[in-house]
Amino acid sequence: MYAFDYHRPQSLDEAARLLRERPEAKLLAGGHTLLPTLKQRLAQPSDLVDLGAIAELRGIREEGNGLTIGAATPHGEVETSELVRRLIPALAELAGEIGDPQVRNRGTLGGSIANNDPAADWPAGVVGCGAVVRTTRREIAADDFFTGMCETALEPDEIITAVHFPRPKRAGYAKFPNPASRYAVVGVFVAETDDGVRVAVTGAGPCVFRLTALEQALTADFTPNAVDGIEVDAAELNADIHASADYRAHLVKVMAKRAIQKALG
Amino acid sequence: MPQVRMRVNGREVSGEVEPRTLLVEFLREHLGLTGTHVGCDTSQCGCCVVHVDGRSVKSCTLLAVQCDGAEVLTIEGLARNGELHPLQRAFHECHGLQCGFCTPGMIMSALELLQRNPSPSEGEVRAWLEGNLCRCTGYHNIVRAILRAAEEMREAPQPAA
Missing domain, CATH: 3.30.43.10 (Uridine Diphospho-n-acetylenolpyruvylglucosamine Reductase, domain 2)
Structure with missing residues (x-):
């Protein structure tokens, strides 16, 4: 160093x-x-x-019809929070699949989304829920926050204070973890929210993205079968030593089916 | 250079460190507590696990200055009055180590598991050890050791380490 x-x-x-x-x-x-x-x-x-x-950056509370999680809250606190498990269990599950217990004891929600690693889990949960990122200056909708590979809408002196997650009617997260790092080779977060179905994909592309074709298909039929009717274009996806773009495109559909199944309970 | 103060194994310690000094470097090189090992130095292997304010952490991925004012527990702090902690004893009795390099981290990691969940299943133990790598044992006896220690600690609860 x-x-x-x-x-x-x-x-x-x-x-x-x-x-x-x-x-x-x-x-x-x-x-x-x-x-x-x-x-x-x-x-x-x-x-x-x-x-x-x-201290104000840390903690989890119920707010309106949803959850507000302080930016410096470690993943492990989200994983084990009774409140999260009751209101949005898919987020507890997502947090519990990050890294290992020691990483989850230190790594934070705010740090993860500010870094916006293409394979991080939190961006999928934040976009999938249609969350709002609160900062020292403003509120930023999830869809506007993640702008590119390791890029966000944050200004240089702007600090994330919390993320507010509206409670979805149902939600699920499934990922294919890299066996060494536990980062997502592909992770898919599916949520049926008050504003419609949202599907967010991490790990597959340079930045988390929404899979609008599947959102539309799930609006008509919220079952794993909806995945069969869509195509995932590999052209924009990542290829590296862990997985080719074609394999990632395949994994998007497999993880989407599992996430839908989890959302259905 | 910044001054850091912390309680390590119940003892008040302090020292001057560069901001870039890692917690594990402070423990090993400033305090001489070499029971905490450096394996990969990339937050993966878990040889350097210690407890900071009651939570297990990888001390190669924390700055000493971040732990100013913290309560730190290392492998050296487990034995009481010359008697091994049940986890240390169980690793010995179950042959939960061969070269022993990963053992301090394994034990400190397992300690947090048993504090959170005194009766883990074998699957829960294996899942918890995600962040601890052992290149010798194949993990089987490590898992046995942790399950045996859990049993012993349930029967004779320990004072908080």
Whole structure:
């Protein structure tokens, strides 16, 4: 790791001020992507601004017809939360399939979506539920938040504070994990919401995306059979040592069927 | 350089560290607690698992400065008055190790499992060990050891480690 200066602000205002004053600073949440990146010297921030002391960023509460999860809440707290299991169990399941128990004890929801790794699980849950990302400046709809590979709509000094998930009528998440990293080779989140059916796919492309053809098919027939009538175009999908684009296209349909089955209970 | 203070195995410790110093480096190189191992150094193998504020973590993926004010428990903190912790004893008795390199991490990881779930099934133990790699044993005796320790700890509950 290259050397950096470390800050542990007690408030969001102080954290945002540090980001403005030090343009090469990076936020540190759970650190389970950032610290490995720094160890490999793939990044050289001048400063790390640790969000760990800001209590308001942490916690899970019922709000309106849904759940609000603080940005610095670790995956393991979402996995084991009775509230999450009662209101949106698919999110508890998604969180419980990230990495391993020690990674889930540190890695956070906000860190995951700010990083927007193409194979991360949370982007599928956030887009699949039609969630709203709350920041120090505004609210951003999930559909507008994830803008490209490891890119988001966040401004340089903008900090995610929480994510609000409207409660779907039913939802399910299924993923084909990479056996070593547990990142999604393909993950599909299916939800029937008050605003219609949403299907979000992670791992398959450069950035989480909605599968509108399947959303339409599920609107007519919310069963695994709906998947049989759609085509998944491999042209835009990722190909790497773990899976070809054609295989990922195939996995999208298989994972979608499993996710629908889970949503049906 | 920043000063860090933490309680490690019940003892107040402090030291000056560079911000980039990892928790595992602080434990091993500043405090001489070499029971916590560095295996992969990439957050995968689990040899470096310790507890921070009651949760198991990979100490190769935490900065020492992030743990300022924290309560840290390492493998050295498990035995009491010269008597091994039931998990340590069970790993010994069930032959849950060969080279022993992964063992401190295995035990610290298993400890959190048993604190959360005193009666795990074999499947739950295997799933929990997702983040701990062993290159010798094939895991079978590790799982046996954890199940035996669970049984013993249920019969004679331990004081909080």
